[in-house]
Amino acid sequence: MLDKTSPTSAPTDTTTDLSHLAFCALVALALERQSGGASTPYAETLFLIRWLATAQKQKRFPKSVAVDIRWLLERGRKHGAAAKMRQHLEYLWRSCSGNLAEQSDLFRLTYACETLKELGWDNAVMSSREWREGVLPETGIINGFYVEKAALSAAYDREGRHCSPVEVRVVGDVAAFIDVLSRHQIVAQRTDSPLSCHQVTLLPTTNCSRERELAVC
Numbered sequence: 001m002l003d004k005t006s007p008t009s010a011p012t013d014t015t016t017d018l019s020h021l022a023f024c025a026l027v028a029l030a031l032e033r034q035s036g037g038a039s040t041p042y043a044e045t046l047f048l049i050r051w052l053a054t055a056q057k058q059k060r061f062p063k064s065v066a067v068d069i070r071w072l073l074e075r076g077r078k079h080g081a082a083a084k085m086r087q088h089l090e091y092l093w094r095s096c097s098g099n100l101a102e103q104s105d106l107f108r109l110t111y112a113c114e115t116l117k118e119l120g121w122d123n124a125v126m127s128s129r130e131w132r133e134g135v136l137p138e139t140g141i142i143n144g145f146y147v148e149k150a151a152l153s154a155a156y157d158r159e160g161r162h163c164s165p166v167e168v169r170v171v172g173d174v175a176a177f178i179d180v181l182s183r184h185q186i187v188a189q190r191t192d193s194p195l196s197c198h199q200v201t202l203l204p205t206t207n208c209s210r211e212r213e214l215a216v217c
Contacts, residue, residue, distance in 0.1 A: 013064060014064045014065070014183055015096045015183065016096070017061065017062045017064045017065045018065055018068060018092055018096045018183075019092070019093055019096035020061070021055075021061050021065050021068065021069070021092075022089045022090070022092040022093035022096065023093055024055075024060075025048060025051060025052065025055075025089050026086070026089055026090065026093060028047075028051050029044065029047060029048060029051075029086060032047050041081035042080065042081045044081070044085075044086055045076055045080055045081050045083060045085055048072075048076060048085045048086065048089070049073060049076045049077060049085075052069050052072055052073050052076075053073060055069060056069050056070070056073065071118070071119065072085060072088070072089075075088075075118065091111075095111070104159065104160030104161065105156065105160055105161050105162035105186075105204070105205070106156045106160035106161075106162070107160060108184040108185060108186055109162070109181075109184070109186055109202070111184060112180055112181050112183070112184040112186060113145075115180055115184075116143075116145065116177065116180055119143075119180075120141065120143065121141070121143045121144055121145060121172075121177075122137065122139045122141040122143065122144030122145075122171075123144065123145055123146070124137050124144075124146050125146075125147055125148075125149045125152065126146055126147065126148055126149060127148075127149060128148060128149070128150050131148040131151075134195050136169060136171060136197060142171075142172045142173075143170075143171065143172030143173050143176070143177070144170070144171045144172060145168050145169070145170045145171075145177060145200075146168065146169045146170075146171075147166060147167070147168050147169070148167070151166055151167065152166055155202075155204070157208055161204075161208055162202070162204040162205065163204055163208035164204060165201050165202065165203055165204065166201070166202040167191075167199060167200075167201055167202075168188075168199070168200045168201070168202060169193070169195065169197045169198070169199055169200075170197060170198040170199070170200050171197050171198070174190060174198040174200065177198075177200065178190065178200060181202070186202060187202070187203040187204075187205060188200050188201070188202055188203070189201050189203055
């Protein structure tokens, strides 16, 4: 997802492609283990790097996951065994192979944010005073996203359901930000902002108040 351009496929197609990529990588790793290879975290990481590099070179997978392959390779080469590539692939497969909407709204938002941070995005949860002042952190990082702590806490209930809109201030590649959220089935809509940044509103897909009314009845 580095140097991201406009998506060429629907989010559901991308989710399916990600699931297929993760499944193939995990099967290849399992077969390697059965033959006695990849027996240590270092060897496991090295195998996955080589496998992904070959897949990238041979263009085995759709363009929709090319950026994900590139990110996995960069992560593995930079962090080695600490990259936990197998665990990340397992998470991708679990999240994408079934209905991603079955995960809680807060779970999907948390993972989307972690994905963005792994891609080099800056992120901060701001106090209400900082939010009102409209001054964003100056970190020197090109891309970043920021949210008011009180608004974020109020937007999600105890079950992790998204119940009210949340405003996010985005610096940098707003299209890439929205695309990553859409991959996690989070509805994000760009809105006008008087500030020198982009404003994106995260929209709830659950009518929490109506569900609470039904529960009381």
